[in-house]
Amino acid sequence: MIKLKDLTAGYARRKPVLTKLNTELRTGQIYGLLGANGSGKTTLLYTISGCITPLAGEVEVLSVTPSSRSREMLQELIFMPDEVELPAISAESFVNDYSTFRPRFDKEKFQRILERFDFTHNLKLNKLSLGNRKKFFIAFALASNAKIVLFDEPTNGLDITSKVTFRQVLAEEINDERLFIISTHLVSDIEQLLSSIIVIKDKQIVVQASMDTVAERLTFGATASISQPLFSEGLRAVGKGEGDYSNVDLELLYLALHNPTSQQPIIDILSGKEELC
Template identity: 40%
Template sequence: MIEIKNLNFSYSKKKPIIKNLNLELHGGNIYGLLGKNGAGKSTLLKNIAGLLFPKQGSVKVFGYHAHQRLPQVLRETYVIPEEFSLPSFTINQYVDIYSVFYPRFSKEQFYGSLEEFKLDPKEKLTALSYGQKKKVIIGFGLASNCNLLLMDEPTNGLDIPSKSQFRKIVASSATEERCFIISTHQVKDVENLIDPIIIMDRGEIIFHQTFEMVSKKLAFEVHKELVEDDQVVYSQSVLGGYSVVTENVTGMEGSIDLEILFNSITSSKDKIHQIFKQ
């Protein structure tokens, strides 16, 4: 579905944002694109959407170069940006005007999302809070039934109950044909939703694995005292002791703490890479 080869991108010659990036993404997955602010996540999504053009390399979506912005690609791609503006329409008017661009748009699905989010379709978009507007475009994007949905920090502005509702409706909208990419630095918000995990740091992909593989290779434990062991990859202080990541030498698969995994990779990536090479 998405094929990225040797992608390089910069806004100026002095500071490259994406460096020689290679990546293939396929339908049937909800990818988590994780990274700190400034890691290059939003820039990567914009290159996939054809909103930015590669300086070197290529980005192909459905077999076409993304920067060509062809109709057959655009009608199958929906972008939920972190920052956006909406017209002074009611939600009903917005759907009537914009849904026609997406051949498989489901009004039933959209209004189901509105009900889940407790939004009145007669409300004017300009009268809604930022979080409420975010819910509208999330619901619209899922109801578009596009095969590619790009979400940039979709949980920003959502309260705790809304984040739970977000995870529920995204999971229920996933199919074998659709590819979702959720870019976020708020790791906890997408736990138990995403798989595979992609982590970016300083414009490079430093980790790309499934939860199954992570569970086979790494073990996550909490100890009352700091553990001194050659198998320890990473540890950090938590309530009640220390959260520890070790190489999984038992072969027993266990649960994964996504936030601890993210911290361990960004601080000890060489150790992690060595384990996954074995």
């Protein structure tokens, strides 16, 4: 559904933010896009959505180059930016105006999702708090029934209840025809939800693996229970898979991937280069 071939992206040719990315993202998955500040997560989302054109290489979204911003492609894609700025109109006007462009928009679903978020505001959209604007746009994005939904820091600004609702709603909405990409720093908010992770570091995708693969190949637990940890932090540690199926601790994995000594072994294990015991 989304293909990146030697993709170099950024805002200036001399200083690309991402270089030579190659990957393929499939439907039925919720991808977590992880990386440090400025690592290029948002740039990648901009490139996939067609906001910016690649500096080199190719991007294909539904077999189309997204920067052409074709009607057919845009109908199947919706992007929720980190800073959701909405116009000074009512929620009803927004839905009436913007659903015009989305033929599969489901107003009932939209209302249902808003109700689950306890969103009952009558204010103009630009007067809403960040969290409420996000709730509103999450509902709009999901109700559009677009096949590809890109979320940039969706849980930033949401209260605890809304984060839970967000996870529930996304889990219900994903199906074999849809693909969600969530870029976030708040990994604990979404780790139960993800089916795959993509970690960006040093302008590259250093890890792309399903959560099942991560759980099979790596073990997460207390330092004492892992004989030879690849990386430990406090009482938590990550080691080679030893047959146990443990809950993935994404925060710990992220830290391990940013540690010079444990980074390469973990990448090798997850990519299958290193055979497990």
